[in-house]
Amino acid sequence: MNAERMHQVLLRPVVSEKSTNAAEANRQVVFEVLENATKAEVREAVEKLFDVSVTAVQVLNVRGKIKRFGKTPGKRNNWKKAYVRLAAGDDIDFLGSGA
Numbered sequence: 001m002n003a004e005r006m007h008q009v010l011l012r013p014v015v016s017e018k019s020t021n022a023a024e025a026n027r028q029v030v031f032e033v034l035e036n037a038t039k040a041e042v043r044e045a046v047e048k049l050f051d052v053s054v055t056a057v058q059v060l061n062v063r064g065k066i067k068r069f070g071k072t073p074g075k076r077n078n079w080k081k082a083y084v085r086l087a088a089g090d091d092i093d094f095l096g097s098g099a
Contacts (some may be wrong), residue, residue, distance in 0.1 A: 001044050008038045009045045013094050014081060026085060028047045031093050033059070033082045052090035058083040 001009075011032040013019075019030035033042055040055040042046075047054050064076035086092070 001041055005041070006048060009034055009041050010049065015094070016061065017064065018036060022083065026038045026088075027088070029084045031082045031084065033080050034077070035061075035080045037080065038084070039082075046084050050092050051088040054084055055087050056085040058085075 011034065014030040014032055016030075019028075022028040022030060029046075031042070031046070031054065035057070039059055043054045043057050046052065060081055062079050062081050064078045065076050066073065068074065
């Protein structure tokens with residue numbers, strides 16, 4: 001995978017209560033990724049960008065919710081999420097509070 005694609009695959013980390021619990025319990029980090037990204041691309045991007053070793057990648061498609069915007073019904077966009085399991089001893093610190 002070329003360097004440009006590698007930087008485009010990972011869109012942002014997902015920071016929520018569920019992703020924090022996954023990080024503490026299972027050494028998993030959650031990312032929002034491109035809708036056409038594959039497991040192999042996500043693995044390679046995380047390993048090279050954050051200098052960690054990845055043991056497993058699980059991806060899932062998140063369907064956008066049906067919501068109302070005033071009187072008109074609407075739908076949020078669909079997106080793809082990746083759960084990346086890190087090897088023992090590896091960690092990614094997004095908040096910069098690492099020791």
